[in-house]
Amino acid sequence: GENVEQHPSTLSVQEGDSAVIKCTYSDSASNYFPWYKQELGKRPQLIIDIRSNVGEKKDQRIAVTLNKTAKHFSLHITETQPEDSAVYFCAASKGGNYQLIWGAGTKLIIKP
């Protein structure tokens, strides 16, 4: 079955700097890759997603890149702000409303 690896487990960056979180997946049939942000005690919230027919997608300060050949995808956050502090999860799916297979999460800490 699908396995999603996520690195790093913790990332500490200075406010205003960029943060990059990386994920790899194992099943070449996966074609949908969402990223969720989870604040302490809250629900996971979708922040961006990418489908396998696209290499990159951007939404303001957030971007996601996908390399299907290497089976990895990354989340990029630019100009980080204190409110970006949270745990970020990547996930992979075969699409069509299939189950999401989750990475282990990255705790992002934004230092003032």
Add this chain to the structure above:
Amino acid sequence: EPEVTQTPSHQVTQMGQEVILRCVPISNHLYFYWYRQILGQKVEFLVSFYNNEISEKSEIFDDQFSVERPDGSNFTLKIRSTKLEDSAMYFCASSGGTGGNQPQHFGDGTRLSIL
């Protein structure tokens, strides 16, 4: 913006008892899911439900678990004979209609504590 709602927010139950976790998915969504997250660990898929039947389930979702859509709005997860290791945050999610990948939207979760 419509949201998935879950009740209760926290459930404390004695080991061996049965619990029912309730969810109201977003009204025009067709796919419903349960996930769980043990404290400090990754989110794990339990089951998905479409057209009044289970469409996918994980190894975790054994005979101890069942799901039901008793009416047009609620989606429930029943856990029988609860065990200590069932303690976790349980998230309900829903997604829209057919035709490509539809984002899954999550509720706030039910924290289940088994004593």
